[in-house]
Amino acid sequence: MEIGKGKILIPDRIAQGDVIRVQAVVQHPMDTGFFRDANANMIPPYFMKDVTVTYGEAEVARFEWTSGVSKDPMIAFPLRADREAPLIFTYKDNRGTSYQISVPIAFQTG
Amino acid sequence: MDEQIEPGRRAFLQVVGAAGAALMLEGIRGAARPLAARVVRGPDEPEAPNEEVAKILKDRFGDRTIQRGHVTLDMAASTEDGRFVPVSLESDLPMSAERYVKGVYFIIDHNPDPLVFAMHLTPQIGPLAVQTRVKMRRTSWIRAIVETSDGELWADYAKVETSLNGCG
Numbered sequence: 001m002e003i004g005k006g007k008i009l010i011p012d013r014i015a016q017g018d019v020i021r022v023q024a025v026v027q028h029p030m031d032t033g034f035f036r037d038a039n040a041n042m043i044p045p046y047f048m049k050d051v052t053v054t055y056g057e058a059e060v061a062r063f064e065w066t067s068g069v070s071k072d073p074m075i076a077f078p079l080r081a082d083r084e085a086p087l088i089f090t091y092k093d094n095r096g097t098s099y100q101i102s103v104p105i106a107f108q109t110g
Numbered sequence: 111m112d113e114q115i116e117p118g119r120r121a122f123l124q125v126v127g128a129a130g131a132a133l134m135l136e137g138i139r140g141a142a143r144p145l146a147a148r149v150v151r152g153p154d155e156p157e158a159p160n161e162e163v164a165k166i167l168k169d170r171f172g173d174r175t176i177q178r179g180h181v182t183l184d185m186a187a188s189t190e191d192g193r194f195v196p197v198s199l200e201s202d203l204p205m206s207a208e209r210y211v212k213g214v215y216f217i218i219d220h221n222p223d224p225l226v227f228a229m230h231l232t233p234q235i236g237p238l239a240v241q242t243r244v245k246m247r248r249t250s251w252i253r254a255i256v257e258t259s260d261g262e263l264w265a266d267y268a269k270v271e272t273s274l275n276g277c278g
């Protein structure tokens with residue numbers, strides 16, 4: 001696992017004004033802090049806790065997460081694709097580390 | 111006002127199922143009393159919030175009423191693996207600049223941390239349809255509550271059984 005790596009899936013062809021489905025997956029163990037490792041040591045809580053989604057300059061969504069979100073968190077939601085701009089997910093985990101994944105929203109021409 | 115209209119397949123099936131069961135009973139008893147008297151509390155109503163859930167509801171929503179409707183929480187009635195429980199959540203509420211869903215709150219009553227996730231949204235997000243995966247410690251009622259930009263609260267509920275503890 002490479003923590004913080006991930007991808008954002010969007011449709012191949014997007015026309016201006018489409019409501020598209022955005023699906024983002026990021027690699028993270030999302031440890032709850034309640035499990036033990038093979039040596040019976042507690043595995044401390046370690047999870048993505050804050051996600052912001054920006055589209056161009058605008059913040060369009062923000063998520064509060066807990067360790068109750070499954071390992072390698074996936075979230076899918078609709079987005080009004082009304083301009084060409086990067087869609088950026090910024091994940092912050094409970095240790096304060098930030099990770100960014102982005103995809104350009106671009107319209108089909110011709 | 112349209113909040114009396116109960117959306118959703120589950121609600122429909124519940125009513126049909128309850129009526130069917132009641133009719134069977136009537137047949138057995140041969141009595142003829144109104145059906146409605148016994149269809150008071152369906153299997154679709156969540157249990158009373160536990161202390162922790164009540165605190166979350168109070169902190170996030172104060173004393174505002176949470177009405178049922180305009181949200182459809184689609185989850186399997188039972189799941190084997192509490193580590194990966196698929197969630198699908200939809201709403202027919204508008205997502206326009208004037209009025210939109212500004213918050214989504216997903217609560218699993220019997221999880222160690224019941225407010226599993228919250229979403230803060232803008233009208234740039236289209237008509238609400240969210241999919242994700244969550245963990246469950248044990249069988250629990252689940253609450254999907256949405257908050258509109260003008261302060262209304264709408265919800266749907268589901269009871270999901272699980273055998274494998276996904277939370278530790």
